[in-house]
Amino acid sequence: MGQQQLLIIGYTWPEPSTTAAGNRMLQLIRFFLEHDYKITFASTASHTEHSLDLNTLGVATQDILLNDSGFNVFVKNLDPKIVLFDRYLTEEQFGWRVAETVPNALRILDTEDLHSLRAVREQCFKSNVEFNSTLWLASDMTKREVASIYRCDLSLIISTFEMDLLTAVIKMDESLLLHLPFQLETIxxxxxxxxxxxxxxxxxxxxxxxxxxxxxxxxxxxxxxxxxxxxxxxxxxxxxxxxxxxxxxxxxxxxxxxxxxxxxxxxxxxxxxxxxxxxxxxxxxxxxxxxxxxxxxxxxxxxxxxxxxxxxxxxxxxxxxxxxxxxxxxxxxxxxxxxxxxxxxxxxxxxxxxxxxxYNKESLDKNLADTLDALHAHLEEHRTNNFIGAMVRHQSMASTKYLSKWIEEKNK
Missing domain, CATH: 3.40.50.2000 (Glycogen Phosphorylase B;)
Structure with missing residues (x-):
């Protein structure tokens, strides 16, 4: 049967020595390697002097392009069991291609943090306005990010505050979310x-x-x-x-x-x-x-x-x-x-x-592994129950997909 394939689509190449996001990605990579996945990491970004050499971990790398149907060929040939999107921005660009080309692949979004929350708070700070959830809900970025979460089978949420925001304010079904902070060895x-x-x-x-x-x-x-x-x-x-x-x-x-x-x-x-x-x-x-x-x-x-x-x-x-x-x-x-x-x-x-x-790695890893096993076993039922996700995904196919195709033709 061979190893199961995992495709990670990164907004950037991981930099564990410079960013918390890079460390987070390294922890996820190590989790999947320990669970016998063969990993390919793909990104549209350029490498930097601080980019981690993923090949030393046994992780394959692939440069990909935006608005390019060559990605469809690549992902179809890879045939991953799981596709992990690093931040909602990569899901916006490539989610519809993954859903269309390898529909049986489990789609996971690692939010890193809620970018919309950070952006709205920055706007409030600069405007000397107190942050509240109503302002967050009114943001276009919030709508984009929440739509991305709904389109995926599972989203990894790093903060308990953000879990509460999504479940209490958005009223999002907890089956779509997993609280997964940094996975660390005990002291x-x-x-x-x-x-x-x-x-x-x-x-x-x-x-x-x-x-x-x-x-x-x-x-x-x-x-x-x-x-x-x-x-x-x-x-x-x-x-x-x-x-x-x-x-x-x-x-x-x-x-x-x-x-x-x-x-x-x-x-x-x-x-x-x-x-x-x-x-x-x-x-x-x-x-x-x-x-x-x-x-x-x-x-x-x-x-x-x-x-x-x-x-x-x-x-x-x-x-x-x-x-x-x-x-x-x-x-x-x-x-x-x-x-x-x-x-x-x-x-x-x-x-x-x-x-x-x-932040106990052992317990967090077990929770993640159990969640993935349950999703693989009941993926069709899980997607049927996520009607909002299906609806948002349908709308994405009708908008993002054809905008991307138009850009691709325009660039020829």
Whole structure:
């Protein structure tokens, strides 16, 4: 019979060393490899210096084109049992081709985070308007993203907040969704990380990819309002800013005389995070769960973040640090954590507890495997019950499909 085929269609090539999304994709790839799938990863994107060499994992790669019927030939020959779309944008472009060419393939959407939620929150922040679900529902991006979720057999949702948003506000059937946060080994299994104690650490750290607007806003806020307050109380402390693709206006904030050091991409996250005493993530908008906060928990570094930063990550467990939403409260919390060893140690233990409780790879992998087995066994019934999905898919065939065909002809 041979191995089962999995096709992943990526919006970008995975970059685990620069983005949480890249780490998420690597975790999914490893899950399917462990379950004996033969994987092909396809993308329209260009490779970058940080793109993961998928061939070293035994994953085949394929460059594909938008609005090109050659994809239909490719996917028909591959005949995958599962097609995984990385973000709703790839499902919009290729979902109808997959449904038409390999209709029996299970279609899964990995949302990464709800892009519409992040976008609407950013708009609200810039307009100084308080976010609410009504504004989110009114967004065209929300309609597109939710339609994509309905068109798929299963969507992987990374945050409990986003699960609640889809089920309580949209009233979406939970059979279409699976809460799947980062799949991580328990702290006990990763005790070889060699975490440094309180007294061996110093300084603050802030990490974030420069292409991600919430991260850059956080750095700007740190520089203008938060860091001056911390530095006044801790005149010898430094704040190290790390991240790939940092824009020029962020690099220009590098001011060693004030302890504000813009250092750029960190090849070894464990080293820079594990040497820091406190992680700062003052995020004023965003969505999903934050890789930088997960890394801090893994490497035993307490974090000070906002309500949005911690959203959907720890449920009813105490945070691994402090949650505050004003510059003054963030600075006050950061200073307290930096100076108080007992508070710091408790925050570190809180982080370990969050990882082991909610990000346990073993239990999450089993839940995903069981869900996939059930879908394969009852796929026809599952699709029949998803009438909204069938309706939206029909409309997509009548619009996206023919627009794509028109573009393809126009390009000849």
């Amino acid at each position: 006990e299994k990763e005790n070889a990380l060699g975490r440094l104690p309180f007294n061996a650490r110093k300084d603050f750290i802030c990490m974030g990819n420069g292409k991600h607007a919430p991260n850059m806003d956080a750095v700007v806020w740190l520089k203008s309002e938060i860091w001056p307050l911390i530095r006044k109380a801790l005149p010898k402390a430094e704040l190290h800013i790390h991240g790939a693709y940092l824009p020029a206006h962020i690099k220009q904030m590098h001011k060693p005389e004030t302890g504000f050091l813009v250092k750029g991409w960190a090849k070894e996250v464990q080293e820079v995070m594990g040497n820091s005493r406190v992680n700062l993530a003052p995020l004023r908008f965003g969505a999903g769960i934050k890789g930088k906060l997960i890394d801090a928990m893994l490497y035993g570094t307490p974090s000070v973040t906002t309500t949005i930063g911690a959203e959907g990550m720890n449920n009813d467990l105490p945070w691994n640090g402090q949650i505050a939403n004003s510059a003054e409260e963030i600075a006050k919390s950061a200073i307290a954590l930096y100076n108080n060893e007992s508070e710091w140690l408790q925050a570190q233990q809180n982080g370990f507890g969050i990882i082991d409780t909610y």
